[in-house]
Amino acid sequence: MSRPGLVALALLLTGAAGAGAHAFLDRADPRAGSTVKVAPAQVRIWFTESLEPAFSSLRIVNEAGRRVDKGDSQVDPTNLRLLRVSLPPLPPGTYKVIWRVLSVDSHVTEGEFTFRVAP
Numbered sequence: 849m850s851r852p853g854l855v856a857l858a859l860l861l862t863g864a865a866g867a868g869a870h871a872f873l874d875r876a877d878p879r880a881g882s883t884v885k886v887a888p889a890q891v892r893i894w895f896t897e898s899l900e901p902a903f904s905s906l907r908i909v910n911e912a913g914r915r916v917d918k919g920d921s922q923v924d925p926t927n928l929r930l931l932r933v934s935l936p937p938l939p940p941g942t943y944k945v946i947w948r949v950l951s952v953d954s955h956v957t958e959g960e961f962t963f964r965v966a967p
Contacts, residue, residue: 871951873961876892879963884966894927897929897953898929899950901928904921920934942964
């Protein structure tokens, strides 16, 4: 392969490796889109990369858009891939989980999903 071809290949591979370094949602408890019989005491979400605690947040809102969590979202100090927030007892309904995180490599990702508490 020619020198310019090797340089182009190296740049392509470096860019591909960097693109995979964002912190994406890995799993959640309660699961995205799930219906639970008992309201959870907290929402926990795990990411594919470690998070920057000072710049990562999680909030839960009800169907009216009102915040219902206890305002104590935090990255778990023993597992920097876990973000959690406590909940008061929730009545039946649909709740939206909204997160925004900064991974330790300085990339911001955000998203949302819902879960439902059955009557």
